[in-house]
Amino acid sequence: MKYFSFFLFLALLSSTMSAAGTGNDSFCNIIPVPEHYEHLDGSFIIPECGLTFRISGSEQAASSDELESFADYLKKLPMGEAGSRKKASVEFRFMTARQSGLREESYRMKVSQDRIVVEASSVSGAFYAVQTLAQMTYLWKLHEISCCMIEDSPRFSYRGMHMDVSRHFRSKEFIMKQIDAMALMKMNRLHLHLTDGAGWRMEVESYPRLTEFAAWRLQRKWSDWVSSGSEYCEKGTPGAYGGYYTKADLKEIVSYAEARHIDVIPEIEMPGHSEEVLAAYPELSCSGRPYADSDFCPGKEETFRFIEDVLTEVMEVFPGEYIHIGGDEAGKNSWKTCPDCIARMEREGLEGVDELQSYLVHRVEEFVNSKGRRIIGWDEILQGGLAPNATVMSWRGTEGGLQAISSGHDVIMTPVSHCYLDYTQDAPFREPVSMGGYLPLEKVYSYEPRESSMSDEDMKHLLGVQANLWAEWVKEDSHAEYMYYPRSAAIAEIGWSRPENRNYEEFRARAGRFTALLREMGYNAFDLSEEYGNRRESLDTLVHLASGCPVDYKILYAPNYPGTGDSTLTDSFFGGWSYGDGRWQGFRSDIDMVVDLKKNTPIRYIGVTFMQQTQAWVHMPVIVRISVSEDGISFVPVAEVPNDVPGDCERLLFKTFQAVCNVKARYVRIQAENLREETWLFTDEIVVN
Ligand code: ACM
Ligand code: ZN
Numbered sequence: 001m002k003y004f005s006f007f008l009f010l011a012l013l014s015s016t017m018s019a020a021g022t023g024n025d026s027f028c029n030i031i032p033v034p035e036h037y038e039h040l041d042g043s044f045i046i047p048e049c050g051l052t053f054r055i056s057g058s059e060q061a062a063s064s065d066e067l068e069s070f071a072d073y074l075k076k077l078p079m080g081e082a083g084s085r086k087k088a089s090v091e092f093r094f095m096t097a098r099q100s101g102l103r104e105e106s107y108r109m110k111v112s113q114d115r116i117v118v119e120a121s122s123v124s125g126a127f128y129a130v131q132t133l134a135q136m137t138y139l140w141k142l143h144e145i146s147c148c149m150i151e152d153s154p155r156f157s158y159r160g161m162h163m164d165v166s167r168h169f170r171s172k173e174f175i176m177k178q179i180d181a182m183a184l185m186k187m188n189r190l191h192l193h194l195t196d197g198a199g200w201r202m203e204v205e206s207y208p209r210l211t212e213f214a215a216w217r218l219q220r221k222w223s224d225w226v227s228s229g230s231e232y233c234e235k236g237t238p239g240a241y242g243g244y245y246t247k248a249d250l251k252e253i254v255s256y257a258e259a260r261h262i263d264v265i266p267e268i269e270m271p272g273h274s275e276e277v278l279a280a281y282p283e284l285s286c287s288g289r290p291y292a293d294s295d296f297c298p299g300k301e302e303t304f305r306f307i308e309d310v311l312t313e314v315m316e317v318f319p320g321e322y323i324h325i326g327g328d329e330a331g332k333n334s335w336k337t338c339p340d341c342i343a344r345m346e347r348e349g350l351e352g353v354d355e356l357q358s359y360l361v362h363r364v365e366e367f368v369n370s371k372g373r374r375i376i377g378w379d380e381i382l383q384g385g386l387a388p389n390a391t392v393m394s395w396r397g398t399e400g401g402l403q404a405i406s407s408g409h410d411v412i413m414t415p416v417s418h419c420y421l422d423y424t425q426d427a428p429f430r431e432p433v434s435m436g437g438y439l440p441l442e443k444v445y446s447y448e449p450r451e452s453s454m455s456d457e458d459m460k461h462l463l464g465v466q467a468n469l470w471a472e473w474v475k476e477d478s479h480a481e482y483m484y485y486p487r488s489a490a491i492a493e494i495g496w497s498r499p500e501n502r503n504y505e506e507f508r509a510r511a512g513r514f515t516a517l518l519r520e521m522g523y524n525a526f527d528l529s530e531e532y533g534n535r536r537e538s539l540d541t542l543v544h545l546a547s548g549c550p551v552d553y554k555i556l557y558a559p560n561y562p563g564t565g566d567s568t569l570t571d572s573f574f575g576g577w578s579y580g581d582g583r584w585q586g587f588r589s590d591i592d593m594v595v596d597l598k599k600n601t602p603i604r605y606i607g608v609t610f611m612q613q614t615q616a617w618v619h620m621p622v623i624v625r626i627s628v629s630e631d632g633i634s635f636v637p638v639a640e641v642p643n644d645v646p647g648d649c650e651r652l653l654f655k656t657f658q659a660v661c662n663v664k665a666r667y668v669r670i671q672a673e674n675l676r677e678e679t680w681l682f683t684d685e686i687v688v689n
Contacts, residue, residue, distance in 0.1 A: 028506060030135040031489045031514045032186055032496035040147035042113045046137070047089060057094030066123040067094075073127070073259055077140070090116040092129075097121040105188075105261075106153035109133075111145050124261040128152070128186050135184065138517060156449075158412050158464030159495030160189035160265075161488055163480075166196035166276075167222065167471040169215075169243035174477050176256050181485065181523060183260035185492035190257055191265045191324060191466060194245075197230065197275035197294065198222075198472075202266070202317075203246045206309045207281065211235070214276035216242040222472045223615075223650070231291065232279050250317045263320040265376065268310060271296040271360055272330030281306065286338035295330045298360040299340025308367050315371055322391065323368050328378035330357060350384075358384030365390055376412070379404070391463065395419075398451060405454070405461045414466040417580075418447035419491060421483045422470040427532040428577055428652035432482065434473045436613040436652065438534065438577035441511065445490040445504050467491035473615065478524040485518050485525035486511040538576035538583060545603065546595050546668065546688040547572045554592035561586025561682070568684070569608075570595060575684035577652065579611055579618055587681040591621070591672035595686055600630055600666045605689040606638060607658030608670050611682045612645055619679045620645045621672035624657035628665035635669050647675070 028037070053074055055067060062070075070092075095102070100121050102108060107125040109118045109132065116133070120126040132152065136145050161182055163175065179190060194201045200214040212235050219225035220241045233240050245253070250266075257264050275294045278285040284303050285293035296303045314323060332353040335341040341356060350356050358381070365375045365387035376391045379400025386392070391410040394401030401411040413419070421444075423437035449465050467488040474480050489511055493502065508528065515525040533539075549570050557563070563585035564571065575583035606628075612620050620643040627635035639659030657672070668688055674681050 029510055029513050030132055031507070031510050032493035033501045033507070033510070034132065034150050034152035035498055035501070036149075036151040038149040040111070040149060042147045044089075044111050044113055044116060044145045044147060046143045046145070051089045053089075054091045055094070056091065058096055058099070060096050061094035061121050062123045069259055070123045070126060074130070077130075077134075090118065090133075092118045092120065092126045094123075094126070095119055095121055103153055105157075107132075107150075109148075109150045109152075111147050111149075113147060116145075124188075127183075127261050131184055131186055135514070135517070138513075139521065154186065154496045155498055156462070156464030156495045158189055158466070159185075159187045159492055160191050160412065160414075160464065160466030161187055161484070161491070162191040162193060162414070162466055162468040164193040164196070164469060164471040164474075165201050166193055167198040168475050169199065169201060170477060170480070172245065172249045172253055174480075175253055177523070178481075178484065179253075179257050179260055179262055181518060181521075182262055182488075182492075185489050186496050187488070187492050188262050189265055189464075189466070190262050191267060191468075193267045193269075193470075195267070195269045195276070195326075196273045198225070199232075199242050199244075200276050200280075201244045202250065202268075202314070203244055204310050204313050206313065207306065209280035210277065211244040214280040215244040216240040220475060222475070229291075230275065232276060247313075247317050254318060254320075263322070264318060265320060265322045265324050266314050266318045267324035267326055268307075268314060269326035269328075270307060270364070271298060271332075271357060272328065273326060277306075286334035286341060293334045295332060295334060296360075297338060297340055298335070298356055299338055299342070299344040303360075304363060307364055311364070311368060312371075315368075315373060321374055322376050323373050324376045324393070325361065325364055325368075325381075326378060327357075327361060327381040328395070329380065332357060352384075354384035356384070357381075358387070361390065362387045393466070395468070401462075402451065402453065405458045408461065410461050410463050412463050412466055413449045414468050415447070418444055419466060420468050420470070421487050422468070422472070422474065424577065424652075425483070425487060425526055426530075427535075430532065432473075432479050433615075433650045434483070435470065436578070436616040436618070437580060439487070440531070440533070441487055441490055441508070441528070442504055444487045445494070445502075445507055447491075447494055448499060449494065450499070465491055465495045481524040482526050485523055486515045486528065487526075489514055534576040535574070537574040538581075541572040542574070542685075542687070543572050544687050544689050545597060545601055546570045546686055549598060550596050551686070552594045552596065554594070555587070555589050558586045558588050558680075561680075563684075569593070569686045571685070573685070574609075575611070575682075579613060579616065579680075579682040584611065584682045584684050586618075587672075587674065587683075588677075588679075589681075590674050591670060591681055591683070593670055593686075594629075594632065595668045595670075595688065596632070597666050597668065597688065600664050601688075602664050603628065603661060603668070603688055605658065605660055605687070606668055606670075607656045607687045608672075608683055609654055609656040609685065610672070611684075612647075612649070612653040612655070613682075614647065614650055617679050618682050619647060619675045620653075620655055621657070621681055622675055623673050625669075625671040626657075626659050627669045627671075628661075628663050629667040629669065630665055632667045635667070636663070636665075638663065 102121040104122045105124045107120045107129040109129050118129040200210040216233050254264050272295045279290045282290040286297040335353045361381045368375050379394045392404035393412045404411050422435040423439035424431045424434045512528045518525040568585045624641045626638045629635040638661045641657040
């Protein structure tokens with residue numbers, strides 16, 4: 001067995017002590033929380049001249065290329081002046097997994113008074129030890145570290161962050177900056193959503209119109225672009241907004257990520273979310289016309305030629321195991337009447353459009369597998385039958401993931417309920433306008449990917465978790481960072497740490513320190529100390545005359561937004577910031593319902609609150625009519641309350657349509673007029689006093 005050994009002399013400035021803590025900070029100040037930590041007496045004092053590193057160990061644990069790259073990385077850490085040659089203060093000992101008992105990505109680190117020893121069986125393990133040290137020293141600003149013994153390893157092999165660069169193009173530098181933050185959080189997969197209806201973002205030599213045309217538009221703001229018809233423009237048009245990455249840019253990103261032990265997973269959307277491709281190459285759609293379809297035509301061979309040509313170029317640039325092929329939200333409507341699609345379904349014996357989608361995914365998977373790679377797809381790729389080797393990214397809840405696991409497929413969990421960082425993280429009235437919805441840090445952190453139904457065998461197929469940030473409403477880079485941090489740190493901890501080591505109160509304290517650190521590094525992280533929390537009304541109950549009374553729905557609520565069912569509007573609970581929190585009840589229709597107070601009752605007040613969130617098509621009713629009755633048959637009007645909330649405001653708004661009266665009645669009727677067929681009404685409680 002061969003051994004190697006070399007020194008690096010690097011000096012870390014041990015200048016000012018940060019306000020965020022001292023060298024005696026408890027270990028738990030890092031994110032993600034390690035598997036085992038044992039506090040030892042004493043402290044390691046970083047010498048005046050900084051740290052010196054020594055790398056030694058078995059060649060079987062790490063190749064010389066990997067070691068070179070690790071040594072290069074160490075050299076680039078933010079250092080002061082180089083120190084004088086002396087005994088190494090940090091020693092990285094590479095050992096085989098058998099010698100050390102350490103898995104890939106794991107490390108053991110002992111901080112003693114006179115030195116720090118790191119053991120690892122892979123360079124990624126040593127790299128993560130450095131991330132731990134970086135956080136412990138508050139990015140090398142503290143000169144003292146409490147002595148301790150750490151054994152640490154990831155719970156999941158996939159700890160991902162997703163970036164939507166289609167809706168708004170982001171610079172290469174921005175992506176690299178986020179890669180640095182990911183590394184600090186021990187995340188190891190960057191999912192780049194490179195294509196979507198809002199713009200194609202990768203240079204493809206065989207299809208130049210993708211970046212000469214489909215990568216540009218005239219309107220920056222999402223709602224302006226949508227309301228002006230979602231069209232593209234030629235590159236170079238005055239005012240053209242957008243952009244794309246050259247292959248050289250992408251290779252630079254990939255290698256920057258690789259040095260930080262992060263795989264970049266490119267996503268090329270198909271068959272849906274492909275409006276931009278079909279505007280540039282309309283012959284790939286069912287109609288053959290631009291701006292007519294959003295899905296590729298799987299009836300045509302040209303479509304497969306396009307996909308294979310593009311993926312060939314994608315695989316030249318991205319060397320990793322996975323290629324993400326999208327697969328979500330295809331409308332498939334044009335397929336039902338397209339002669340090419342119909343002919344394909346007949347030829348292939350396919351029963352309907354779901355199976356036609358599955359045909360496309362199978363074919364693309366075969367192609368990708370033939371190049372030695374694997375596909376990931378959103379959970380809709382289950383429709384019509386899952387391709388044999390596909391990995392499923394479960395986003396519409398976890399059911400798709402569970403179904404895929406039960407048939408032996410690998411799964412990444414990213415349920416919209418906990419992992420979609422495009423929802424606002426605090427009181428929407430003081431947050432940048434976003435998608436709507438409310439996803440505070442605590443809710444993200446509460447996610448546990450292992451469901452009670454999963455066996456140990458199932459867990460082998462659960463690769464991990466991912467934080468997603470869709471960017472329709474996230475135009476500015478600074479806003480993107482604000483949405484990522486600290487919530488992606490919660491996902492990082494879910495992906496790395498053992499569930500028994502996770503505790504929200506402790507995490508919140510660590511996340512406060514971590515966001516302060518990120519802010520010092522120049523990230524626009526959300527300041528947790530300013531968090532307001534959920535809508536105050538939702539934190540308490542209010543008992544009133546209609547509490548617990550039955551509601552007779554003349555028009556039933558929408559099945560996908562039932563709240564808690566028939567009792568929602570008289571349960572004394574109010575909704576929070578999100579129409580999806582289970583306290584709000586949704587209607588894609590007018591409202592007509594009658595509350596039965598059970599006996600004739602003197603009434604002085606009737607009120608019903610609605611929410612407006614225009615990004616999600618949730619609007620105020622045009623008018624609310626309130627009437628009462630003693631017999632439930634003939635109703636006497638009490639009030640007609642018209643809406644006076646502007647319908648074009650993008651902020652979350654609430655309005656209580658209410659009446660002060662002086663009547664005696666048993667029945668209270670609420671009728672509300674929906675704005676349009678496609679808009680929603682959401683209400684949380686009918687209050688009677
Ligand atoms: C998705 O959010 N449409 C995957
Ligand atoms: Zn077709």
